[in-house]
Amino acid sequence: MNIPSGEDSFDFAWKSDKITAMQKRLLVWFQVNGRHEIPWKLKSDGSKPQQGEALNPYGIWIAEVMLQQTQLKVVVPYWENWMESFPTLRDLVNATEHKVLMHWQGLGYYSRARRLFSAAKSLLEWIGDADPLAPESWPNDLETWMALPGIGRTTAGSIISSAFDRPTPLLDGNLKRVLSRLVANPMPMNSCLSRSWDLSNQLLDRQNPRDFNQALMDLGAMVCKPHNPNCCECPWKLDCIAYASSRIKDFPVKSSSSPMPNQVIGIGVVFNNDGTVLIDQRLDEGLLGGMWEFPGGKKEPEENIKETIVRELREELAIEVEVGELLIALDHSYSHKKLCFVVHICRWISGDPVPLESQQCRWVRPDELNQYPFPAANSKMISALKNYLQQKTNPL
DNA sequence: AAGTCGTGGAA
DNA sequence: TTTCCAAGACT
Incomplete structure (x- = not known):
């Protein structure tokens, strides 16, 4: 029995040919305007990986944890310093929590560093006798990654789509904002997470998950910004309900915040x-x-x-x-x-x-x-x- | 399931 | 200047 609930008021589904067109337009925009110089998304020789080609998950995993609630430009110097001190998983496992925290100081949310260090030991155990320098030795499924401390669905999805180019949806701050405007979501994003995950999964380009997810985050960071979005440059402006109804400023709907003591x-x-x-x-x-x-x-x-x-x-x-x-x-x-x-x-x-x-x-x-x-x-x-x-x- | 967890960029 | 809020996870 299908009981209408509050969330059903914006239940949403695109037709498959529309999704295909949106994916294509986003990827074209990404090729021209995307952020292509992110160090952990390049091969060791500095070139971009081919479609479906695996990258070393170690650096991507470190970056994705650093990126939780933290802007890209803040993370880059921390990541470079980290990779210099702990170039491989083995180096990290052999380090001390004290040294790990030294590399995290100033970055905030310090439980991330201690959980990362704990997860490193589990990962090396999971890899076992295989070569941790080879991407194929690492887990490439959502369940294994999410079982590690400090890694939720978004971080796991980022790692899997970035490192292995496997089709995994994301729902980070950028996607929440883009999706909220795209469907003119009347609810605060955190009160309808399952619907939002469904939207992210609907849109995902399963042929190019790595580039698609990166493109969507770049769109959120560079075009569909929190304030003063550049809608005229947006490849999805004709698909966006908030834009079509001139209500961009009304989305995303914010939940009330309590005053700070x-x-x-x-x-x-x-x-x-x-x-x-x-x-x-x-x-x-x-x-x-x-x-x-x-x-x-x-x-x-x-x-x-x-x-x-x-x-x-x-x-x-x-x-x-x-x-x-x-x-x-x-x-x-x-x-x-x-x-x-x-x-x-x-x-x-x-x-x-x-x-x-x-x-x-x-x-x-x-x-x-x-x-x-x-x-x-x-x-x-x-x-x-x-x-x-x-x-x-x-x-x- | 709301509160707790940092810091700095940007307006 | 204050205010918002970021590539979220955990309890």
Whole structure:
């Protein structure tokens, strides 16, 4: 029995000859306008792979994980640095999580790096005695890839269509936006995912899945942009319902977002008598998992910032400190909260640090800080600390 | 199944 | 300046 639901209101199917025409027009547009210089989509000699020709899945897998919620131009330098340090799967498996996080610092969503490292071990096991440098030794099916940590349907589909040119649909941010406009989807994209996957699968060119998927993402990134799309250049403008009805700006329909809380965080850069400073490694779970930081915590309404720092270091590390001068105050936004970090230089008084709410803590010389992976806000604190120490030693 | 997870580019 | 939001996954 077919019960009408909300999603059925935009149930959509194109005729096969229309889809064929759309595929052809998109691929023609792609040949002329697409992004063809993406390093992990080229062969080792720099040339484009033939239709159906396999590429080395290793570099593609790394890139696709880096690309989750991250723009192409941000990823490229990280990917190149990564491939220099970990050129093969074996190199990665033989590395340490510390070194892996060092290569991820500044890129965000750090659980990706730890899951990637975990998946590397599973992949090498799956490959077994076969040659990991040969593409045919790697899994080429959706189920195997999706079983790995940190790899969902879109990332798995990207890897499979990019590396093996196998027909696998995608549904990333670009496709969601393009599809939403194409069919004038009245619902927020995240509330009708199965329909959207169906649309992506309908459109997919099964003869050229690698180029087609890349073309669709390029179309989203370069033409069907979030703001001010270049509809006049779009190969699908005559197929687009939003364009035909002059309602491009109405799509995609956004779901309501909750306001971000604002918090003040007190941070202590604690100096020991020997000139070392105290850092700790965050728990694997939660925000910035596995990364190192200067200790601190959220200011309570009734206390001032110095009281916050004294209390937090007592609660988290069981140490007593004297809070000194302000090092830096900086605003920093995460996905779901806005923070203001107020960082003070502190002097250690008593208590051997105990990692009560972290994995471990360590006294390090300031010049050793670059050997630890820090999130972006902490990197700014380190820069401020270096300036501070330089001015201390070279007073004008 | 809504919330949680970073950062920086772009307007 | 603030605001949006990106080649999403996980719980």
